[in-house]
Amino acid sequence: MAIQRMDNVGIVVEDMDAAIAFFVELGMELEGRAVVEGPVADQCTGLDGVRCDIAMVRTPDGHSRLELAKYRSPAVIGAGPRNRPHNVLGTHRVMFAVDDIEDTVARLRPHGAELVGEIARFEDSYLLCYLRGPAGIIVGLAEQLR
Structure with missing residues (x-):
């Protein structure tokens, strides 16, 4: 099955x-x-x-x-630290493909988004970044370069 x-x-x-x-x-x-x-x-x-x-x-x-x-x-039991590093065991991010990473980051900043590092270029393939979103989760963004 x-x-x-x-x-x-x-x-x-x-x-x-x-x-x-x-x-x-x-x-x-x-x-x-x-x-x-x-x-x-x-x-x-x-x-x-x-x-x-x-x-x-x-x-x-x-x-x-x-x-x-x-x-x-029932009441939520203690929230974990909001600024956990990226290499903590367990689920740590949700990744989204976007068409304009810089515009997306700029639009999300007023909603509390903060870059974890910076926007990075992977070869001639992608722009990538991680940012903190609601409840401290890490949201990944990937823009495919054409």
Whole structure:
């Protein structure tokens, strides 16, 4: 038996509206918002009393989605450090292909984005960078050079 596709990547956020604004500015589309709670949510997460606001955003091509989640209950257990280096074990970034990396970084700065390093050129193929987005996650951007 094989997987069919990757459905989404989940990100827990503190400020749902700010996170949605960040990803919409990046170029994603808000697919919808909902509240998740009840026995199925408890069973799936292994938590008791789950009440969670979620928003689904998708890439313009419709192939990739992020599920943004803001937990109302149970209380979020301590946020990790926001400035973790890139080489920490575990999930550490989501990468997006963009058509103009410098414009994208400039548009995201008012939404709290900060470059982790700087925009780098990989041979004659790509411009690449990492920036911190909502809840301190690292978002990668890649512009293919033609």
